[in-house]
Amino acid sequence: DQQVKQNSPSLSVQEGRISILNCDYTNSMFDYFLWYKKYPAEGPTFLISISSIKDKNEDGRFTVFLNKSAKHLSLHIVPSQPGDSAVYFCAASLDSSYKLIFGSGTRLLVRP
Amino acid sequence: SAVISQKPSRDICQRGTSLTIQCQVDSQVTMMFWYRQQPGQSLTLIATANQGSEATYESGFVIDKFPISRPNLTFSTLTVSNMSPEDSSIYLCSVVGGGVTQYFGPGTRLTVL
Numbered sequence: 001d002q003q004v005k006q007n008s009p010s011l012s013v014q015e016g017r018i019s020i021l022n023c024d025y026t027n028s029m030f031d032y033f034l035w036y037k038k039y040p041a042e043g044p045t046f047l048i049s050i051s052s053i054k055d056k057n058e059d060g061r062f063t064v065f066l067n068k069s070a071k072h073l074s075l076h077i078v079p080s081q082p083g084d085s086a087v088y089f090c091a092a093s094l095d096s097s098y099k100l101i102f103g104s105g106t107r108l109l110v111r112p
Numbered sequence: 113s114a115v116i117s118q119k120p121s122r123d124i125c126q127r128g129t130s131l132t133i134q135c136q137v138d139s140q141v142t143m144m145f146w147y148r149q150q151p152g153q154s155l156t157l158i159a160t161a162n163q164g165s166e167a168t169y170e171s172g173f174v175i176d177k178f179p180i181s182r183p184n185l186t187f188s189t190l191t192v193s194n195m196s197p198e199d200s201s202i203y204l205c206s207v208v209g210g211g212v213t214q215y216f217g218p219g220t221r222l223t224v225l
Contacts, residue, residue, distance in 0.1 A: 041218070043206075043219045051224070089155065096210070098214070099157055099210055104154045
């Protein structure tokens with residue numbers, strides 16, 4: 001039973017446009033959500049997070065939106081750059097515990 | 113964020129053998145974690161390594177298969193024992209940063225023939 005789902009395995013976007021990566025979850029008790037970026041042969045790099053008491057968090061080109069009623073979060077990257085090409089994972093935490101539950105990832109390709 | 117290194121970065125091993133993966137952090141941390149990423153899959157938590165006590169394993173993972181050591185606050189090892197091709201994965205260690213945020217090492221890519 002996948003509690004965190006990323007239904008799009010891949011996404012291709014033109015440089016300069018917006019990239020929107022989506023994530024759905026099933027457990028309404030998740031209280032913290034995180035996005036990680038992973039390049040080949042490297043470990044995941046933390047990007048941005050959001051608490052369940054908020055609906056938006058912004059950090060530079062990255063914005064995460066949380067829709068609790070829909071159990072859905074999304075990561076917006078504006079403008080997209082070729083260096084953003086990587087696999088993006090969303091993750092969720094329960095009761096602010098250190099156990100992170102990851103989605104299966106979305107591979108983003110930003111075309112020059 | 114902490115700087116985390118892992119050794120080896122990759123290895124190719126024969127079925128039935130064991131491999132020990134090392135994780136070194138540049139600062140003292142209370143909790144360290146070991147994850148596995150099977151090909152094309154998500155990251156799955158194997159266990160939490162606490163200094164001075166036994167590791168806490170997640171469902172589906174057992175100490176006999178994945179023994180963990182945590183001799184001090186900057187170092188941990190994960191051993192993958194009696195390996196089979198199904199153990200071919202990327203193994204990652206992580207530490208807690210601020211809040212629930214975790215920072216990951218570069219990973220160890222293991223291939224079992």
